[in-house]
Amino acid sequence: MSDTKYDRLLEQYRGGALSRRGFLGAIAASAAAVGLAGGPIGALAAAKSIRFDGWGGSVSDALRKHAFEPYTRKTGIKVVDGTFSGVDEFYTRVRTSAPGTFNVFHSSGVFDYARYLDANLDVKLDESRIPNLKNVLQPLIEPFRKLSGGSLSAVPYDYGTTGLAYNTKIISKDEIEEKGVQILVDPKYKGKLGGIDDWRTQCWYGALISGQDPNDVKDLDVMWNALRKHRSMLRKYWASGAELMSLLSTNEIVATQGWSGRIATLQSKGFPIGYYEPKGTFAWQEDMFVLRGSPMAESEELLNFMLAPEVAIAVSEAQGYPPSLDPTKVKLPAKVSSLPAFDPTGTLDGRTFADPRYWNGVQKAWSKMFERIKSGY
């Protein structure tokens, strides 16, 4: 019960407006409420712990088993893990919380890195405390270093691509190779196409369909029209891995953009889904980002644990995305090397990654436009 409320009640009691029974009753009710609510003690318990946020599900299970529990056994520090359902939702939550509330999280893509930097939420990692970093693919580290002026605020963790997923029973391998991205606007499959509900991927593909460079789109109108055409053929915009897999496996749609990891899962379960990477396929990486206000030594230690080969491989198998480890330095099992999007050379040549500054710059305008196109305008 707040002090003001108590004072008010006391005043009323004294003023005769409230019988003694009523006054005591009100106090009792408030006490009961606080008691029921468990009191504010919980919030004060700031024990030695570190907070991790990820995508949940099997990935978090893998991390918990292979990284967090050994970490706690060795250091005595507890890892509290939470989940988020989207990069933007998480960004919102971080921005509206006090620094130090969130520590380490499974960040998506270089654009995410860039915007946390711009919001002054980054740190400078002491790389001497993360020896396992030496096993990580250089091409993945470089973009981060460039943005942070030489230092790092995150370690790359896994990578993947968003290519085209298609039903092999309806669309042959030849057909998809011949048509490439144009299959998304092919009138032959009107009403049976799917699309990802993510403006970045869609705009990327809009650029590809209209024959432009996704990192430097010259003619926006052509790109928008390509997306409008795609929408007119669309059965459904899907927003989660679960929806994607459900739509493809039940044959509601025959072709869509898709995440390499989800497609791998479907294939391993025997569904007739093929995965094709057209020229200029959207390639991306995920990293473990440390936020400003986090306990540094503990976070660096945790990152080192997560980069240990057994952990990275276990998580990789759980997600379906190749780990950020250099295959020329670390032996990776067949289960990992057979994943789609896996690059055995360790150079990631031929992959087109998004230019973070460009894409962050257009976020406001393009995401707004895509929202309108999505709704039919």
Added chain:
Amino acid sequence: MPGNNVRWNMIRFSTVLVYLFLFLPIVAVILLSFNPRQFGGFPIEGVSLRWYAELFHNGTIRRAAHTSLVLGAQTAVIASVLGVLASMALMRFRFRGRNFIGSMLIMPILVPEVVLGVALLLFLRWLSMPRSYPLLLMGHVLITLPFVILVVQARLAGMRTDYEEAARSLGANSIQAFFSITLPLMLPAVLAGMVFAFTISFDDITATLFWKSAGTETIPTEIFAMLRNSISPQINALGTLMIVLTVSLPLLAGVIARGFARGKTQKRVV
């Protein structure tokens, strides 16, 4: 009315249809929880307890279920107390600003949860207060209060004040009149409000996503997290278990109540 055949049968028939409509997806959930195929649709391919086994070993879901249940119960109690007080104030007194307050109390429903979620967070940030469980609880009370008020108010509006006035004229003070006359008369509405509050709190996702603190997960937020990688039929198993629980609880309550009633009459006879 129940004597009147054709019309009553039509009403009975439409009731059956509506219940079927409400429960069709639930039947699907129960049936599919036994389907061993992961991306299963119909027809079902055999009976398997596979998902129940996985669910049983899923500690996170169990913790989330516990949180949801406790949170829902606490929300229901607090919201009902506050809601009954507020409804009585609105419906049994005439005071200035009554209509205005009446409309204002419904406000939380009108504000989209996304906005409520973010709004409260902004305010907390300004106060430099961290998120916590009591806050989540109060947030849930805020979301459910209007429903309690709406239901109780509608009931009070239809109730005649005669009985209360009679009690008063016989010398009862307002609190006695309330507990012995008004409360029993509006009990169905109060109970309905409590159950509403519980279920809304249990089911809430958007605002909870914003307000929950580290390590706190409710069932909806947990399911949402599970969706990212796969629709696990564990969800269907969870749903079925909830159904079994919620069906058996009132049945149990009914049996116990009947047992007590029998006990009472026996005592009187002896």
Added chain:
Amino acid sequence: MARHRFKPWLMLSPTLVAYLFLLTIPVAFVAVYSFWLGSATRLATRQWTLQNWSSLLADPFYWAILGQTARIALLATLGCVILGYPVAYFLARSRIRNKSFLVLLLLLPFWISYIIRTLSWINILGTDGLVNSLLGGMGLLHAPLQLLYNEVAVIMGLMQYLLPFMILNIYVVLDGLDRNIEASAASLGAPPFRVFLEVTLPLSAPGLAAGALLCFVLGSGTYVTPMILGGPGNAMFAQLIYNTIIVQLDWPMGAAMSMLLLALLTGLVLVYNRFVGLGQVYKSLAV
């Protein structure tokens, strides 16, 4: 007399305090935000401008989505009235045992989590779903019906969520009605249908109104249902707000959109309160 003036306010005080700190002040923050501009690095630049409001109100896109939202919510509400009233009437008037069990059964769907229920519609309406496999199994189809991802699916999903609200609201009022009124009307020679039309229905109006209001408001603010069950053309306003704030990170614009939705729905509630107020007066006069 002094006692009487304090009492209602005292009873209202805990609720009002909660509302002040959890609703009014935070929403005031949101209102203030709607007059600022979005920023890339902070949540908003603190310069006062009417730009959000002018672009919101002048843009036919937003009004079109608002109109679509209102239409879907209205259709769902009407559906709930038509389907819900007979059920409420049955529950209130029937003399079967275990009636309270039936009422409790109405709330059962809520405890299974909204997301599960919405997703399970896919298991019923999808190409792999119950309807298609039943009809297909009977040989009535040459291709599976595409029942999902359109407005009807959204309305059905909404109705399943909203029906219990409607039924309970009507039931609670019908149950509390004085049967003598109906009995006396009947004894005066009115046929049952007339008794219903001229006595029962008007008396149950507060419940109907409360239920309709609730259904419409909840329906207007929903975004999970259209997201899961709707197709590209079924966007609803709450989805827009969510995207504007969370994906586009344009908080001020999202704030303006929220305030607009809030204003429209508040107007509706004021009308409702007037109506219920009138009903009150009529009742006290009749008694």
